[in-house]
Amino acid sequence: MKLAVAIADTGALASAFVVFRGFRDSIPKAARLGYDGVELALKTADEVNPAQLTAWLDETGMEVSCISTGQVFADLGLSFTESSPERRERVIEVFQGLIDLAVKYGKMVNIGRVRGSIGSQPREEAEARFISVAQNLCDYAAERHVTLVLEPVNRYEIDFINNVQQGVALLKKVDRENLKLMPDVFHMNIEDTTIGGELARHLEHVGYLHLADSNRLAPGQGHTDFEDIFDHLASAGYDGWVSVEILPKPDPDTAAQQAAHFLRPRVDAHNIQLQTRRKEDAPRG
Numbered sequence: 001m002k003l004a005v006a007i008a009d010t011g012a013l014a015s016a017f018v019v020f021r022g023f024r025d026s027i028p029k030a031a032r033l034g035y036d037g038v039e040l041a042l043k044t045a046d047e048v049n050p051a052q053l054t055a056w057l058d059e060t061g062m063e064v065s066c067i068s069t070g071q072v073f074a075d076l077g078l079s080f081t082e083s084s085p086e087r088r089e090r091v092i093e094v095f096q097g098l099i100d101l102a103v104k105y106g107k108m109v110n111i112g113r114v115r116g117s118i119g120s121q122p123r124e125e126a127e128a129r130f131i132s133v134a135q136n137l138c139d140y141a142a143e144r145h146v147t148l149v150l151e152p153v154n155r156y157e158i159d160f161i162n163n164v165q166q167g168v169a170l171l172k173k174v175d176r177e178n179l180k181l182m183p184d185v186f187h188m189n190i191e192d193t194t195i196g197g198e199l200a201r202h203l204e205h206v207g208y209l210h211l212a213d214s215n216r217l218a219p220g221q222g223h224t225d226f227e228d229i230f231d232h233l234a235s236a237g238y239d240g241w242v243s244v245e246i247l248p249k250p251d252p253d254t255a256a257q258q259a260a261h262f263l264r265p266r267v268d269a270h271n272i273q274l275q276t277r278r279k280e281d282a283p284r285g
């Protein structure tokens, strides 16, 4: 398991849901706090200068965990369930650029609110449009060894795919191996029957995790039971990224520091548990 924090560059909308802004400063800052990587919130691939980004990553030993796409929805106003074919073409084009970038950075691209909503259209129509765009992009991504991760988001933000079970059902309809889920425990606290239990039950579909406490502050600052979540992740053997996506409160530095202070020891203990189990399970001889 590796630990990341969500960041955007300086030009991102104020609504971009990240802890730090400005790649140049936040990558070394996150490294100093003990994170293994950064999740990049992008709108289009040309926001990144690859030579520059690679230099900042190499200098700090950091990785990109995932490219997140909330700004494709919030800033560009695009979504997979759009009724206009031209606008669906445009979202495919933007995602192809982000998938190309992910080949070098993280090998993972998220689908959050950009999946779109049902609104007043018949559910089957919206779902069929989502499936067609998702299949098209999964096939493009598979050739490049990139995985797409669909994030269930709570009902107060969107009306399509609110919990993990709904996410799994849609994954089965899309039927592509490189489409996984990105559960966010903040949304799960609102929508799912349990958090740890649901994660463990559907672990084969989980590609990535967003962590925040019940109040969307740093883990440890609310009432989410992270001991239970980590116990379930350990017994199910989760070995992917966990990424801190929290409100930058009381300020970005304090929030990122609180999250790292709470999570770093738990991630390290989790990795020791996985290693020990692997040794015990290895054939003797």
Ligand code: LER
Residues within 6 Å of the ligand: 017, 070, 112, 113, 151, 153, 157, 184, 210, 245
């Ligand atoms: C995005 O990862 C997310 O969790 C959404 O709630 C942002 O609006």
Ligand code: MN
Residues within 6 Å of the ligand: 151, 184, 210, 245
């Ligand atoms: Mn999230």
